[in-house]
Amino acid sequence: MILITGATGHLGSATLDFLLQKRPAAQVAALVRDEHKAVDLKAKGVELRVGSYDDPASLDRAMQGVEKVLLIAGTDEERRVQQHQNVIDAAQKAGVRWVGYTSRTLKDRATMANQLMEGHFQTEDYLKASGLAYSLFRNVLYLDAVPQFVGPQVWDKGIYLPAGQGRVPFALRREMGEALATVLAAAPPARPLYTLTGSESYGFADVAAALSDLSGKPVAYTAAEVPAFAQQLQGRGLPETVVERIIGFLTDIKNGQEDQVSPDLAHLLGRKPTGLRAGLKELYKL
Incomplete structure (x- = not known):
């Protein structure tokens, strides 16, 4: 039995859809907080196991008879590490053979501007030590x-972000789900580390150029300065903690934290991942 947590979220549901193309539904279970929100999964034959990252007893029940667990990172950034530890502890107690965790591609833990990402590394450490x-x-x-x-006003105002010339090998979430399903469906052992990225990195100037080309409307990228950008976000009424989080994320991009191209995604897909132009065309329906 393969258990996927966060099964009704974007990445979890994408992974489940692809996994059901590779394994019978009777071998797949989904951890959900509310089974009424997962009626589509139940209709596909997926076994629903109701539980919460915050409820160790429910996790203990959910792990029974499970061989593999895919732990989709939680979205509660303040409690995420403890939640992940609860899942790992339950897997260990139940004799689960393998746990996969969806972390982040950040080059240098010691120099990250967005310290909320540290939770991913703490989870990695805990899983390694388990x-x-x-x-x-x-x-x-x-x-x-x-x-x-x-x-939403990109067509009128262009792109204004403090990301400098930082580059990111963006990848579509559904293709990441497809890659995760490939690993889950395969016979063990899986590799201890997969770095899932697109095949080429792009800056926001490339995003602007692609959107201009696809839409026929000029879109410019302006590399904003942090103080002016922060003032703009504050003017929209965003709380200071949210402003700091957004700026930290973009500062890491500017500093090259995301700029790491790996062949792993292409290898698992058996093809080159969708590139920037084709991906934006799909997302914007252009």
């Missing part, structure tokens, strides 16, 4: 996140 067989999936920034970064 004695369980494991795989770390260090995922690059989703190409799907680009529309959120550049904003």
